[in-house]
Each structure stands twice: as structure tokens, then as C-alpha cells.
Amino acid sequence: MVEAADSGSKPLLSPDGIRTDGRKIDEMRKVKMEVGLLKNCSGSAYIEQGKTKIIVAVHGPREAHPKHLAQPGRAILRTRYHMAPFSTSDRKSPAPSRREIEITKVIREALEPAVMLDEFPKTSIDVFIEVLQADAGTRSAGITAAALALAEAGIPMRDMVAAVAVGKLEGRVVMDLNEEEDEHGQADMPVAMMPNVNRITLLQLNGRLTRAEFEEGLSMARRGVDQLYEMQKQALREKYTSSEPAQEED
């Protein structure tokens, strides 16, 4: 078959494998993580991945509300993925879009395998992911930050969760798409994993991959998750080894 070439626009990948922002094929954008920056929640985290900027707050475990949602044997995990109206080039309506509702669901299902919900019957653990600036990879960066915020909240977890989107540009599989690459590239595949138990908790694909590219994409995502996991550990260490007094728990 013929792969639809991106006609008309400048190439997203130079012949020697350099991307429009100067990155190599398997190079992640610059990532910054910070843990525990909000005072009024159980846990919080901030992540910058390239120009994508996201803040996550975790409340709970707390009494499930409304009460009928409470489960006798375990906590419920509730998530909200939301984009700020100012996070995109054109103002985004603050009302949750169908896209945000779907992403909210897949993010919750990406975190659930890691969170030990059985430990907190009848309660709710609430994860609020607010995208302050969107430049592709928001669901994956949101998951990476949400796992950090859950860890800071002291919620027992089987493993951390980290996520990255791999994609395809000019027929090559690449790490961590930026917005331009996401818009004009040939594929976008966000992957979340639990790095120690080596399991996939989120998997989506938009675009076209051969079986070999799919396999290569999964391996590349695995390497990206490893890098993010190291940064997550570092961010948590910094929080707990800093000279500031520990935040009080309520």
C-alpha cells in the first residue's frame, strides 16, 4: 500500500533523523517535575514536558460523595482530566468536551491497576488533572504527574505509572511528539506502563503503524517510561530530602 505522504508541508524529520525542534528520533522533550507544591490537598505534582504544563491535585482517601458511589470493599478512584480555556491557541470552552470525557476515563483506567484501592473501603480517591498549557502528550504527562501526586498523598501503590506518546514521522518511529508533530505526523500512540512489573495500563493509537512499527513503538515507549520513572523517583526524593519541614497531614 502507499503511505499517504504529508504533502505540502516541510519535512518533520531531516534525512539524518533530526526533528524540527532539534531532537533525535528517540529523544524525549525536556521534562521538569515537582512534587508537593499545593498545600490544601493530600498530594500534588506539576510537570512540564516541552511546552506542555500540567498541575495535578489528589484529595483523599476521603468519604465518597455522593454516598451511593461508595463501595463496601474498596476505595473508588475518580479522575478528571480538564484543559484550561487558556491552554490552547484558540480558547477552549471550559465545559468538558467529549475528548476530555474519554481521556478522563482512559487515565483513570491507566492509574487503577497501580492504586491499592482495597486498602480504603467506602472512600474516594480523587485525582484532578488540569492542563495549563497543551502542546501534545497531555494525557501521558497527566498520568506521569498523577502517579507522583498519588505517591505524595501516601496512597499505597503496586508500582508507579509513567506514560509517553510515541509516534511516526516520515516513516520513522519517534519518541514523545510535540504539537506540530502530533498534528502533521503519521501516528500518535500514547502508552502508560508500570515500570517495575512491566505492564501496559494505557494504550491508544491514532494513525497508521505496521506490526513492526507497533512493536518498535512499544519498546520505545518502554524506554521513555524508564526515563520518566527515574525522574519521578528523583522528584520524590527532592521533596523528602529538602530542608523544608514536612507538610502536615490532616
Place this chain on the structure above:
Amino acid sequence: MDSVNSISEAASLRLRDLNAVLATGVREDGRKLDEYRNIDIKTNLYEKADGSAMVRIGNTVAVAGIKIARGAPFPDTPNDGVLTVSLELLPHASPDFEPGPPDEGAIEMSRVVDRGLRESKSIKYNELCIIPGKSVWIIYVDVYALDHDGNLQDAAGLAALAAVLTAKLPEVKIEGDTVTELETKRPIPIVETPVPVTVAKVGDHLLVDPSAAEEEVSSVRVTMTTIESGVVASIQKSGSDSITMEEALKIYDLAFARAKEIRGKLTAALGVSPA
């Protein structure tokens, strides 16, 4: 915010039973683990629609209708037509489905159908352009779930695909900015057949085309849409559990193999294949 749909106590007991049955390599309805149910496809059911199809997978039924209208293109794709998919889980399909705004599950299912069809780039959107920047064909695909016995995702996706493959849009005469629709019609320009196949994980087993009873106890479902060449054009993992990388690749192999068989049935039933 939506709460978790957990596997209930009763379901977890059923899972224990089912896991033991599946270990023998046969499912409750007699199928092998990698076996799809019978598929029945009917098209051109509604004269007033520009295309329509009803797909049965076992006892699961979905119907898709297409309406085509002229409209303005999106500013960022001035030379491309538009395809929009929406899906409703009718109360007819299950006592659990309520009329009214779709819940997150219905929204997800609808977006997965849409992605499989739209993002596969199998439809030649530039051939749906009438006057660049001004007028293009907009293809509305509305899918109804009519009866739910598991795997509504594939039923909805196949109904949408069959309707697109058999829909007709009018030829036009263009004079300046005036567009006149002619009596003659042409098919929607689609060059491949993106077929969705859903695989559910129940216990340690991967089950192709899950029934409602199997879905109830499954922890994860993965839908992969593949085209003739083996390219995978959309993936969605759904459900509160994880899979291994090996399972992801196994699911691809299952999805591609079953899609090939379904594609054969589809072209036989429709008497048309992509250009």
C-alpha cells in the same frame, strides 16, 4: 466526574468458574477462544438515508445510517470533506441503557468507531471537496446500538463501515460558486477497509469478540482496527487492568487475522470492495 465500574462480587465468583472453563480451550457458548461469532450484514435498509447497514454479531445488533450534506470545510483542511460519527446506546439494547446524554462509556465507544474510520485515512477526503475552502461534503454517520450481547464496539464499527462502503453521494455541476446536485450518484471514495476487532481479557485468557457474559467479568478490552496491508490504524485499551507487551502483540495478531475473515464476509455481503 465518573465513578469506577468495578467487577461486582457476583462477577468475581463467575470469573473463577469461567477461568476454569476457559482453561479447557472452549468458551461457555462453545466457541474457541480466538473464534468470532457469526456475522450477518444487511445494507440499504432505509430509503431516505444516503447509506445504511445493520450488523449482527451473534445476538448483538447495531445499525448505522448515513446522511450526506454540503457544508463548509474546517479552516485547517480547506480542501477536505468531513466525516463525523456519533453513536447512541438505545434503551432498546439493554435495561442498563438510559435515554439522554451519553455516559463516558458511550462517548468512548463512539470515539473509537470514529477514529477507526476517520484516522485510518482510508477515505479520500480530498475527493469530497466541492469548492476548495468553501464547500465540501460532510458525511454524518449515526450509529445505534439496538441489542446488546457483548462487543457493541465491533458491531457499531462494522455497521458504520458497511454503511460508508455502500453510501452514495450526488455528482455535482459547478458554475462559479453555484453548485447543482445531479441525479447521478457516486460511492464515497474509500480505498481500504478498516475493520475493528475487539479482544477481551478474562482471567489469563484472551477472548476474541466477547459476549455480554464475558464482558461482565473481563478486566480489559482492546480494540484494534486494521486494514488490508496489516497496518493498524487505531487502538483503544479499555478497562481497569493492565496487559503485557506480549499480550499487546498477540492481540494485534488476533485482530488482524479475524479482520481478514470479516473483510471477506463484508465484501461478499456488500458486493462492493474499496476502490
